[in-house]
Amino acid sequence: MIAPEASEPKPILDVRDLSVSFEQYARGLQKKTLRPITSLSVTIRPGEVLAVVGSSGSGKSLLAHAILGILPSNARVTGTLRHANENLTPERQVALRGSDIALVPQSVGFLNPLMRVGAQVRSAAHNGNAAEAQRAIFARYRLAPEVAGMYPFQLSGGMTRRVLVSTAMISGASLIIADEPTPGMHSAVVEETLGHLRELAGEGRAVMLITHDIEAALTIADRIAVLYAGTTVEIASVADFTGDGQSLRHPYSKALWRALPQNGFAVTPGAQPVLDELPPGCLYEPRCPMSTPDCTGARPEVRALRGGVVRCFHAA
């Protein structure tokens, strides 16, 4: 990994070589091993929005679950997770989640349907006057005072978003993980939700935005980590996503960028490898136009390139 520059603040979260695997019984007593995350590395600093972009099955939600310590009990985890320079042990995960590490979940399904939303938001507060803090946050997010007395089913999609962000806000967490906060929302609501996340970073918190929507990521992120088949294939600054993708380093990031309707709607055939049959070499090799025999023999390591990082033998 590359060392952070001296002027930059220390990462609030440092994930190195994270791998997650599951053993499953396939048929009878035959076991197979699924590897949804392989050698994944990301860091995130205070005041920064890091977008984690990838398709479904790329491991992005599992990354969030690994950080929060809520993986299923049969998961095998290797690699290191450090939070504020301390190892993120299971005990620390229990202590920190909900207080110093907060999750903005995907949908209304994460709210208690039988509890008024004001009470749910207040229950996430850890110090100070919860009622006052909840009123102030609702006012800030333009939620009328009577909304606190409503149940989740009475809220529209946009209001639900604001309630979910409110819970992260009131917790005072220094690391906020937002899991797919925007799909299927009208552009005005998308912009508003993303704006709230950007504001949280502006207050010195670190925000990890997990999304499959590269355009949403580009509007607020500082850096973008591109995931493929459970590994980080590239980490690039937002400015690299421009033109026909010539500044991007990895062939998958370029393909993702060029698939956007406004960038040519270019088709890339094939699909991510299945989790119990990962290729022995580079995980993108089976689909890669730049593939050579080197790529089938060994997995490329992450390396620094032009101010970002890439996992590819041929990237230049």
Added chain:
Amino acid sequence: MPLEARGIGFRYQRGPWVLRGVDLAVEPGELVGLTGPSGLGKTTLARILAGYERPLEGNVRLDGGPLPVTGYNPVQLVFQHPEKAVNPRWRMRDTLIEGWEPDPELLKALSIERRWFDHWPNELSGGELQRFCLARALGPRTRYLVADEITTMLDAITQTQIWHVVLDIVRERNLGVLVISHDRPLMKHLCNRIVDLESVMSDFPAAAGEGEVGVRPSDFRI
């Protein structure tokens, strides 16, 4: 002959009108984009066009007559969340052949692999499930496709893969498609014309957006 919505009005019980006075037509071979803020009734209109709901006012005409009440529906709706549109207790094979038996060429075009047939829906990704939903909806008697945010939950590469296949089939069979989406660049790329739902409601519902307690307010104007 077109698929037409004529003066459609819809509401739940005595709630505010969700849709009122909606006129819209899709011709064979035409891709029409439909957009509008969340909560305005795009999905409700989609369900009415495909015969899942009956409008309280106005009617849906296919070739100048009503939609068939029994038998195969030539207007097929594909939903945003494929995992909610398939039976979780059916293997994928049974879901696939629910309406007709898709030919091998269509399965190949949609990159549906035979080894998925024995899987349960929760074992497949959203993109894989959506391919099954499209294959199920693209029977030989389908003439119109209502695509309600069908690639919103998918990454850009899977989105292009799916739309390229759908476009090929639509051109080959001269199908009409209503593309419901929030993604302007996508609709500009796919559609012959884009319609804003607000602009086709001759009688715009005044109640929308006022947000009484107990009524689902539309969030876009708060």
